Amino acid sequence: MHIPDGYLAPAVSLALAIPTVPVWAVATQEVKKVLNNRTVPLLAIFSALSFTVMMFNVPVPGGTTAHAVGGTLIAVVLGPWAAAIAVSTALILQALFFGDGGVLAIFANCLNMGIILPFVGYGMYRVLAAGSPLLSTRRAVAAGIGAYAGITVAALAVGIELGIEPVLFSQNGHALYSPYGLREAIPAMVIAHAFGASIVEGLVTGLGVAYLQRRHPEYLTSLSRIFAPDATSNGVAAQRPLWQLVGAAIAGAVAVLAIVGLVEGGGDPGRLFGADWSKVDWPSVATMLLVTAVMGAVLLPATYLLLPRGVKRIGTAFAALAVFAPLGLIAPGFAYGEGNTEDVNAAFGYVPSGLRDLSGVFSAPLSGYNVPLPFFSDASAPLWHAAIGYEIAGIVGMLAAGGVVYAIARILRRGGSTDPLPEGAQP
Amino acid sequence: MTTAAGVIAPGPARDGRIGWLEQTLGGITESLERAIFTERHARSDGWLQRRDPRIKMVAALTAIVAASLTSSLAGLALLYGATLGAAKASRVPFGFFVRRVWLGIPFFAGIVVVPAIFFVPGPRVFDLALGPAHLAPSWNGLAGAAIFVSRVGVSVSLAILLVVTTPWADVLKSLRALKVPQVFVLVLSMTYRYLFLFLHTANGILLARKSRIVGRTSGGEQRRWITGTMGNLMSRAFKMSNDVYAAMLARGFNGEVRTFGTYRVRPTDILALGGTVIVAAGAVLIGRILP
Numbered sequence: 001m002h003i004p005d006g007y008l009a010p011a012v013s014l015a016l017a018i019p020t021v022p023v024w025a026v027a028t029q030e031v032k033k034v035l036n037n038r039t040v041p042l043l044a045i046f047s048a049l050s051f052t053v054m055m056f057n058v059p060v061p062g063g064t065t066a067h068a069v070g071g072t073l074i075a076v077v078l079g080p081w082a083a084a085i086a087v088s089t090a091l092i093l094q095a096l097f098f099g100d101g102g103v104l105a106i107f108a109n110c111l112n113m114g115i116i117l118p119f120v121g122y123g124m125y126r127v128l129a130a131g132s133p134l135l136s137t138r139r140a141v142a143a144g145i146g147a148y149a150g151i152t153v154a155a156l157a158v159g160i161e162l163g164i165e166p167v168l169f170s171q172n173g174h175a176l177y178s179p180y181g182l183r184e185a186i187p188a189m190v191i192a193h194a195f196g197a198s199i200v201e202g203l204v205t206g207l208g209v210a211y212l213q214r215r216h217p218e219y220l221t222s223l224s225r226i227f228a229p230d231a232t233s234n235g236v237a238a239q240r241p242l243w244q245l246v247g248a249a250i251a252g253a254v255a256v257l258a259i260v261g262l263v264e265g266g267g268d269p270g271r272l273f274g275a276d277w278s279k280v281d282w283p284s285v286a287t288m289l290l291v292t293a294v295m296g297a298v299l300l301p302a303t304y305l306l307l308p309r310g311v312k313r314i315g316t317a318f319a320a321l322a323v324f325a326p327l328g329l330i331a332p333g334f335a336y337g338e339g340n341t342e343d344v345n346a347a348f349g350y351v352p353s354g355l356r357d358l359s360g361v362f363s364a365p366l367s368g369y370n371v372p373l374p375f376f377s378d379a380s381a382p383l384w385h386a387a388i389g390y391e392i393a394g395i396v397g398m399l400a401a402g403g404v405v406y407a408i409a410r411i412l413r414r415g416g417s418t419d420p421l422p423e424g425a426q427p
Numbered sequence: 428m429t430t431a432a433g434v435i436a437p438g439p440a441r442d443g444r445i446g447w448l449e450q451t452l453g454g455i456t457e458s459l460e461r462a463i464f465t466e467r468h469a470r471s472d473g474w475l476q477r478r479d480p481r482i483k484m485v486a487a488l489t490a491i492v493a494a495s496l497t498s499s500l501a502g503l504a505l506l507y508g509a510t511l512g513a514a515k516a517s518r519v520p521f522g523f524f525v526r527r528v529w530l531g532i533p534f535f536a537g538i539v540v541v542p543a544i545f546f547v548p549g550p551r552v553f554d555l556a557l558g559p560a561h562l563a564p565s566w567n568g569l570a571g572a573a574i575f576v577s578r579v580g581v582s583v584s585l586a587i588l589l590v591v592t593t594p595w596a597d598v599l600k601s602l603r604a605l606k607v608p609q610v611f612v613l614v615l616s617m618t619y620r621y622l623f624l625f626l627h628t629a630n631g632i633l634l635a636r637k638s639r640i641v642g643r644t645s646g647g648e649q650r651r652w653i654t655g656t657m658g659n660l661m662s663r664a665f666k667m668s669n670d671v672y673a674a675m676l677a678r679g680f681n682g683e684v685r686t687f688g689t690y691r692v693r694p695t696d697i698l699a700l701g702g703t704v705i706v707a708a709g710a711v712l713i714g715r716i717l718p
Contacts, residue, residue, distance in 0.1 A: 004579055005495065005578075005582030006581075040617065041672045041675065043614050045667055046668075047618040048622040089615055096586070104582070203654070204653070207654035207655075208658050219661070
């Protein structure tokens with residue numbers, strides 16, 4: 001996973017310093033804050049440890065050997081900031097002294113293995129181990145899974161860094177640097193690691209944490225107090241705030257979509273997320289956003305005030321969904337198609353006869369999720385007209401669905417169900 | 428460490444399972460030997476060894492950037508010629524310097540680049556039909572591969588030449604001249620110091636185990652042992668860092684780091700740097716003129 005010099009264009013090598021150097025600066029401050037003068041020897045010795053760990057070759061299934069990085073193991077004990085410095089230092093030494101990894105590529109290697117790896121690994125570990133006792137098996141397993149995820153994501157980062165080279169830097173049809181595009185580089189890196197080095201890293205970390213739990217539990221208790229003060233040590237369930245989970249899910253989804261889109265579009269930033277953004281008419285989008293914002297500002301407080309107390313929050317949330325749903329109209333024809341018959345025809349060469357027969361049977365009153373009036377659904381109507389139609393359709397749909405569910409629930413309840421619904425829950 | 432190699436060397440892996448142990452030990456021993464070998468060249472009296480380490484660092488970085496920027500074989504050849512000349516003048520054994528780079532590079536960078544030779548579109552060198560498959564490398568693909576492999580080789584040569592002719596302490600001190608924060612430099616130098624201690628420790632643990640094993644061990648057993656060893660090393664690391672901190676306190680460490688810098692830039696150093704910049708610019712410009 002050590003990228004040598006010559007694989008990355010100098011512009012990319014140096015651009016990767018932009019995320020790397022500030023993280024180093026913050027990491028130094030963070031570690032100093034808890035350790036002050038103790039920082040230097042502790043970090044130095046853990047860097048040496050990381051270096052030594054990278055020297056161990058462990059047999060993996062398939063008959064080859066791979067080495068671990070140990071970043072997640074260090075992060076579990078010392079915290080991710082300290083792990084970032086320790087692994088980065090080891091990498092710099094390797095590049096300067098042993099020729100392992102390039103000199104110009106130091107920033108890239110430190111970003112992948114020294115920053116992405118411990119932070120992803122540690123984040124995963126914290127999510128999976130949340131609230132479990134410090135000496136439980138779950139923590140060891142969580143550390144192992146975290147380490148597996150951390151090094152695999154780092155491999156993905158390497159794949160992206162190598163894969164954008166031929167997109168950005170080519171001359172006379174031949175690549176100047178690493179010759180493989182995203183389509184080849186990402187699977188090559190991720191698959192090779194997912195079935196090799198990642199397994200090693202996961203095993204080493206999981207078993208290493210298990211060893212520490214058994215033999216040196218003091219390192220997991222006293223130090224994690226210092227480095228991760230919010231970690232629980234006594235099994236009291238810590239509730240992870242909902243916004244963190246939701247935020248992580250959204251960020252993850254956006255990242256995955258961005259990567260898939262980059263691969264699909266061959267790295268063309270104009271086709272980010274798999275959509276052709278040059279087709280978007282931005283002024284009308286701006287009008288639509290303005291209209292949507294105004295409608296949201298009026299409708300949402302009104303909904304909150306008008307709804308009965310029991311369904312206030314959930315009702316407002318659904319209303320918000322309906323109001324902001326037209327934002328989806330911005331996205332131009334996605335690469336995977338919208339599923340109309342032409343797309344199906346293009347993809348499969350024929351339209352299933354059942355589909356063709358059925359499509360005329362039922363014409364929905366609000367077909368196409370819009371109101372069938374010229375103002376809303378006329379082909380030449382501005383985007384914000386369509387957006388309002390979309391919202392009306394959404395709200396009507398929700399009311400209808402809610403009404404049906406409510407009616408069914410009333411009927412069922414009258415049917416003799418004796419256990420009352422829990423406090424706060426609404427049918 | 429020579430004794431360790433001597434003990435391990437006679438028994439080649441018979442079942443292929445214990446092989447990784449020797450491999451690991453071999454890797455550690457080799458890197459130790461290499462490290463000591465490199466320090467020996469750094470102490471000999473040559474042209475690069477007499478240059479100011481800060482100037483040498485800047486010059487090496489300039490040349491590596493130039494190697495990355497140039498897109499022609501001629502530019503890379505010019506850079507490599509200059510590198511070889513500097514190595515010759517610095518009494519770095521020629522065979523060692525050339526072999527160490529070019530035995531490894533084609534192997535790693537070359538294997539990576541081979542498929543690209545066949546996929547790049549363009550006129551073909553030859554077209555060998557093997558049933559349904561066509562083996563047809565393109566000129567464009569070959570040119571790209573040649574430039575890629577040479578660039579990796581030249582970059583690695585430059586980095587090796589810098590490290591081989593500069594004592595490690597000087598490399599670190601010259602990092603200060605590049606405005607790397609003092610804390611980082613201190614951590615780097617201490618890491619370097621304890622790295623050797625750890626490698627010796629790991630070497631000792633491996634040897635102790637090796638000498639107590641009769642027969643074969645399973646893969647699972649080996650993995651358990653290796654993770655136990657890592658945990659053990661980690662606990663030693665904690666103890667050691669406490670001891671080192673106590674020792675630093677006892678010698679008056681109060682968080683401030685002071686070094687004495689007695690480097691002096693001489694006119695010849697400036698000339699050497701100027702020469703490097705000219706060669707580097709030349710290498711990049713050749714790429715612009717000759718495609």
